[in-house]
Structure formats: C-alpha cells, structure tokens
Amino acid sequence: MDVPYYPTHEFGPLMKGLIIGGIGIVHVFLAQFAIGGGLLMCYFQWLAGSRGSQLARQFVDGYFKVLVLISFVVGAVTGVGLWLTSIQISPRTIGIMVDEFHWVWATEWTFFCLEIVAGYSFYRYSRILNDRNRLFLLATYSAAAWFSLFWINGILSWQLTPGEWVAERNVWAGFFNPSFLPSLIFRTVTSMVIAALVACIVINLIPDLSRSQREKLIAKAGHFTAPMVLMPLLGIWYMASIPADSRQWIMGGSVAMTMFFALGIGCSLLIGGYALFSLLRGGLYINVATATLLCLLGFLATAGGEFVREGVRKPYTIRTVLYSNSVTPDELAYLRRVGSVTNDPYPLLSSDEIPTDQLQLGAKVFRFQCSVCHTVQGANGLTHLTGTWTPMQLRLNVAQLQRTKPFMPPFAGTPEELEALAQWIEWHNSGSMDDWSAADSGASLTQIASWLDEVGTRPGIDLMNEPRVSGGAQ
C-alpha cells in the first residue's frame, strides 16, 4: 500500500483548522456579499427602470463600485487563497475533491469568467447603457455569481454528507447530496441579508443625499432582510440532513462547536431582531455606525457558521473516505502494522532540540497523526489537555483515541509509536528537558497492543452507542 507523505509545516501556536477557517470566513463573507449584492442591484435597477427612480440608479452605481473594489479583489484572491491553504493543510483532501469534482469546478470556472466580464462591463460602461441593458448586465452578473454558489455548494456539502455517493461513486449522487438544498437556500438567504446590511453602509456614505432619500433607499434595501424569517426552518432542515454524530457535536458534544454554533445563532438573532423591530416601527433610519455594527454581526454569524461547517466533519474531512489527518480507513489498518511514519521520508525540523530517538519518533507521529487538529502548547494544545493525566491514562486514551472523543480518528500506528508519542507528550509536560530517560509508564507494549486491538480500527462515531469494555486503567 502506497501511503503518500507530504512535507507539512506547523503554523506556530495556531491550529491549522483555525487558519483555513479564518481565510474561509473572509472569503465566504465576501462571496456572499457579491452574490446578494448582485440580486439587490437587480432589484434596485428594476426599480430604476420600471419606476424611473433616478435615486435607485445612483445607488446602484455607488454600490457596484464598492462591490468591484472589495469583492472582485479580496473576494477573488481569498478564493484562490482558500485553495492554496487547503493544499498546505490537507493536500489529500483537496486532491480527492479535485479528482472527483473537477468538471463541476471547471463548470464553476466558466461562470466566474462570465461573472467578471458582465461585472466589469457594468462597472465601466453602465453610464452609457439604458435601463434595459443595465438590468440585463446586472442579471447576467448575478446569475453567474449565484451559480458559482450553486456549484461550490454541492462540493462542500458533499464533504459532510456524501449520501448515496459512498455506495454509487456517481458524481451527481455526491453533488445532489442530502444537505445540498438546505445549505444552498440557507446561503442564498444569508447572501441577501449581508447585501442589505452593506447597502445600509453604502447608502450612508453616498454624498449629496437628503435624509429622506436615504430613508427611502434603506427601506427598500430592508426588503432583502425579509427572507430571514425562513432561517429557523432552514436551520432545522439542515440539522436534520446532517449525520447524527455531527449534530451531537453542535448540540453540546463538542464545547468549541457548540460555542461557534451559538455565536452564529446569537448574531443572526440580533440582526433579525433589529430588522423586525424596525419593520414594526416603520420608517426607520440606520446610521453608518449601526449599519457597520450589523455588518460586523453578520460577519460573526458567518464566522460561527463556517467554523461549525469545518468542524462537524470530524473525524473526517470527507466522510467515510478520508480522516482529518489524511489517512484513509484502509490505510489505517495497514499503518497499525507497519507504523505510521516508518516510510515518511521527511525528517523532523526540530530534531536537534529533541534529545532521544524515541522522543523524535514520538514527534514524528504527532506531526503525521495529530498536528492537523492539535498543537503542543497553543490552541487545542496536548500539554494543556493531558497535563493532569497519569501515564497509564494517557496511553489508554491515545490507544483508544476514537473512544476518548469520537470526533478523533482511531490511532493509526504501532504500539512502539504510541509509546513514543506518549513519552514525547510527557517530555513536554515536564518541561522539555535536555536529557530524558524514558519514563516508566507501567503499561507494557503488549498492554498497549491489547488496548489497540480491543478498540479496533473502526471510527468512534460507529462505537458511540456501544458500551466501553476497557482493559482497565481509567
């Protein structure tokens, strides 16, 4: 079996998931702004054309400038950035996705091309176009932007809910997967809300408008927050479509996931509440500070949502196909026999600082199996997590990693590697001394081997409902 190895780097104290999450959030927020913005401008352009509103026309031109300057630049580059970051963090994940969905991506690309041509044409030449042609360009632009969401949404939702694809391996079974529709509609609604919030900022910033003109525009833009009433329903639909274990991480099974989820809901409620409040009050005026604050809340809601989306896939990056640490289930059983880093050609970068061969082996095992989700002393740091454990507990809990927390993959190495990893963690816990004589843990390699065998190589999410019959040391 040919397990590929890549020269991974660590991101200092930051967990890798945070990096990809961070870039992802900025990108998703801007992309949604672009999509919703397109729809919103179609609406205003339609008002301009059918009602002859010069005001609406003026707004469309101002808004589009913001869109081109922000979304066409930062949005486009962070999109490429997300791709390159995924390569840094998990080349195998992106590799499988490309192999499986390259035609969907290539299709999305044709829509990108249409999007920038229609968008720039409007940006440069809207002044010389009549209302009908302006609307045509905007509609083309928005349709292209929305379709890029349509395509990418199929791929991203497949990662969590591959559905029938697992058995059929048919690209369309994967694309139109169980969470495809709820997340597509959810994202469309989010896009509309974000566009409305940005619109309120832009309306405040357009020079030479009277207060009543601003009020009129804000009232119209406010219509785009109306679909928010669907959000609770869409949320429930989405939750129903994802696997039970992922749902459990959100509902308290994983503290971090639950927090991010609460962040998303809380911020959305605040925005929705404000929109409802102003609707009831009527004739509302949002000043630039409030509008910016609401936008910030929108950003935080996106942040919560994206972290949850990235996080609930654990222990997989592609459900049932690839574990988060880039080991496939088949390879896992194989690596238990031959060792997870036996064939890793890349040396340790910090080997001078690590005194013994055994500790160096442990460091390599950590790099290969754990470093996607853990750091040593930073975010989700192992020292912090295991500091109070006895040596026996540490070994048992790592040997049965999928039982310790079902959102971790099973341990994928030999008992020797596990012992080395445990020693390495203990070495860190006791201050990374210059000399280290292997600590006696009381657990022999045979003991570790029996723990490993006992739990097997099945993922923890399959074991969740089975009672723990442990060899002893908890």
Next chain:
Amino acid sequence: METPFPFGFPLPTGFYLTLYVATWVIHAAFMNYVLAGSAYLGAAIVIQGKSVETNPLASLLRDWLPFMLSAAITAGIAPLLFVQILYEDSFYTANQLLFHRWMAILPTLMLGFYLLYLLKAKFIAKRSLKLRIAIGISAFLCFAFVAWSWTENHLLSLQPQSVWVEQYASGVFRYRDSQLISRLSLWFASSFPTMATVLAWQLMTQKPTDLEKGQPGTRRTAALAMCGLVASGAAAGIYLNSLDSSVSKSLFSALGFPYLMLASLGLVIQLLCWISIYARSKLDKISLAIASTGLCCTLTGFSVSREVIRISTIDWQNRLSAHESAFRVGGFALFLTSAVVCGGLIFYVIRLVRKNLTESSASHG
C-alpha cells in the same frame, strides 16, 4: 517520444494535458499583459514624469490593468485545476515546501491590485510625481514577485524526492535553482510581444486625431514588441542550453520538435509584422491579425515545450492510473455545455457594450 504531443500518451493523460495547455495559454495571455504592462507603465512614469499623461500606451494600461489582472487571476483557476489532476503530488509538495513564501503571493496580489486602482484614481494623479513613481514601481514589483514565485514553485515541483527532503530539512522557504533566472527571463521577455499585440488592438479602437499620421503610439508599441521578441529568442536559447541533455533530447524528438518549430515560426511571423508596422508607422487590421496569429503560434509552442520539459523531467508513470480514474468521473458534458452557454453570453455582453459604445460616441461626436 516518437509521436507529437499529446498523441503518444494514453487517452486520459493526453486529454488532461491538452486541456491544461489550452487553459494555461489563456492564463499566460492575460498574465503577460499584466507583467509587461505594469513594467512598462512603471518605467514610463519614471522616464516621462508628468508628461506620461500624453503617452497613449500608458493611459490605456492604467485604464485596463485592473481588469486584466482580474482576468489573469480568473484564467489561472482552470490550469490550477488541471495541474492537480496531472501532477498532484509534485505540485502539492512544492507548494508545501515553499510554505509562507508561497502563500505570500496572495497578499502581494491584493496589494498589486489596489496599487493599480490607485494609479487610476483621480486624487493620486493630482499628487506628487514621486508618489506616483513609487506606486507604479511597487505595482510592477508585486507582479514580478508573483511570476518569480510561480517559476520557483514550478522548478521545485520538477525535482526528485531527494531534493524535496533536503529542501525540507534545510528549513528554508526559498528554493534556489540554477535555471530560475533564465526561465523567469524567458517569461518576462515573452510577455512584451503579447502585451504589445493586445495594446495595438486597443489602440485600433480609438479614433486617431490625425488620420494621416495614424494611431499615436504605434511605433512605440511596435518597438516594445520587437525588443520583446528578440529578447525572448535570446532567453529561450539560453534556457534551452541549460537543460539536461535527456530533456533537450525529448524537446527535439517528435514529441516536442513540431512545437519548437511552431514557436519559432510564430516569433518570425511576429517580428516581420512588427517591423513592417514600425516602418510604416501605421496600424492596420491585416498586419495585426497576422501578428496575432504568430503570437498564438508562439504561445502554444512555448506552452507545449514547457510541458514536454516537465514530462521528461519527472517520473510520473504512477500518475497515469490516477488520470484514468479521473477520466471516468462524470460531468464533462456539463462543463462543455456551460462553456458554450457562458462563452456565448460573454460574447453577447461584449457585443452589446461595443454596440452601445459606438452609438454613444456617434451621438457625441
């Protein structure tokens, strides 16, 4: 090596190679405009100072560079997709080895983007010349950095695992390669003829003030193209000379030779056209169309030769089965359909805008 590219490969491999080359050529065309355009614009501001305002090439570039950059980035996505199918592990490994240094292209691209917009902005035009010089040069440096990074990444991706391991162990995020300078020089030099050709077409759409004299900026454009052509010929020679003998052998075998010839033929055609344009100091559609055909030949020839060099450098036999399984995945019909639909719409949008432009200039003029 007995059959011209891409016919000697198994169907899936040849198919993805063709798509890769075809989409890379599109990326290269826009990227060339950005690279050479920002270089020329920066130089023009330095050399001409305030009178750069009267340089028609500089005005066009300032106006169009942001869009062309968008187009270069968007066009880059398609080859980025196919390069992963073709050379998955080498591309990923090079990316990872260069790490921060590689990821730095992203903030650099954003910076370059905004600098281009600044150059366009009216309030900057009113500021001091020094500021404009600084912005112009920095924008070029951003794109030069990106070009250098792609070249460095490419060269690293061609190396065997032993070099990768050494590179990783060194802990350095920069890869030094003896071919880097010559290869990058080739990309830089060959970007000028492309930019000149596009600029010439753009000049043609503007109405000349004096019909007798023809388009202002014609000779300058031709001179840029001619210098670029001569320099790319020279750079290509130096680069070819630095290649391993086994690699040159496949370049000169049936696999690559037709494309080397195509590239050279394209260079000659372009050179002749530009000499004639320069001598007459007049742009005409026919010469320009012939020069553009020559340009297409050269771009295609260079791109295929670039691929032949890669194929004969790396050991990719184990990738062929991956190409085959990727080939079996559905969706190609969807891609073709969307390419036709979106391509048609793009064509229609451009036509619509052009029609409105002529109408509005007719009603104003």
